[in-house]
């Protein structure tokens with residue numbers, strides 16, 4: 573039985589900051605951010621968007637009434653969780669009006685959790701071929717104003733339906749995974765901003781990629797020439813390129829050219845959104861699939877990395893007419909309708925969060941065009957609104 577990605581949706585908040593302007597404000601050469609880091613725009617989450625609303629808005633794009641009935645497992649991959657106990661999946665399940673006979677859980681392992689979710693979903697569908705699983709990768713990347721990580725922030729979510737007979741991508745079975753306890757990036761419970769050892773994180777990302785790629789080649793017997801493209805977790809778009817370049821030396825010229833060309837296409841969306849942690853690899857896949865017509869049955873390599881750290885390399889096969897099941901127009905509209913905010917405005921928005929002492933607050937939701945928003949907090953409970961209901 574074929575199991576894989578049947579639908580894929582995406583959401584990012586309606587405001588962004590221009591990276592050249594951010595560079596000027598930080599006394600940095602703009603080319604450092606646009607070329608050295610490889611980012612053009614950075615999505616900014618207003619106080620009315622959190623990991624729950626981003627995920628719900630991404631899912632809203634893809635689910636129909638049949639999905640509402642058949643989804644019996646919601647997996648919420650995130651490192652921007654809003655509660656130490658209750659999972660974001662339960663809120664999303666309610667906001668979308670899904671079938672009550674469903675499981676709902678949250679998974680955490682930095683940027684890797686959505687990949688773990690997809691693999692759990694695959695196992696669930698193998699045992700229950702009629703089921704559909706909603707897998708969410710949703711995050712707000714926050715390092716802090718004026719920090720070295722600031723240029724690699726972002727916000728957004730990807731929602732995928734994993735099912736039998738998938739219409740977009742069948743997932744292969746020869747996955748290779750790797751875990752090693754390192755401190756390259758982490759966020760202690762008391763902090764709403766990440767701590768990072770930037771250079772070390774870059775080194776470990778590449779090391780993990782090299783290790784899982786070598787093991788994958790041994791396990792599968794496949795090589796670079798068998799990959800139409802390789803998509804990467806993209807904390808910033810230069811990162812995947814650095815990793816890809818480490819394995820290109822032995823590849824024939826045409827393979828090298830194809831992988832480099834397709835790599836650039838896989839970064840178009842991420843370049844204008846920033847790091848969305850768990851959703852980042854899948855946003856890169858979406859960017860590739862929507863911005864280039866690839867041959868049916870092409871094999872796509874996928875490198876997932878979550879600091880701390882867990883890495884995985886796996887592959888998928890594009891299904892016949894997969895492009896008919898994407899939403900290029902909708903995503904172009906999402907990007908085109910975004911509004912730029914000044915650096916000063918971004919700084920103000922960055923500091924506007926729910927009160928840390930749990931006191932009540934009500935936000936003005938009229939300024940956020942998203943269908944699902946956070947309207948505030950009442951008696952220590954986040955208040956969510958689905959404007960369509």
Ligand code: HMG
Pocket residue numbers: 601602603604605607608609651681682683684720721722723724756757768769770771773774777805806807808810811847849877878879
């Ligand atoms: P930095 O110190 O600001 O930048 O840190 P840099 O000095 O290393 O420069 C960056 C690049 O810009 C360099 O290129 C410079 O040469 C170039 P490279 O040598 O690396 O190819 N540069 C210029 N290029 C053109 N024109 C110029 C110019 N000036 C300099 N004028 C860093 C950068 C990414 C480390 C920092 O932003 C950071 O710490 N970010 C957060 C951590 C991160 O993203 N790590 C990536 C791997 S870990 C990961 O992916 C997991 C993660 O997503 C978290 C999770 O799993 O949950 C982060």
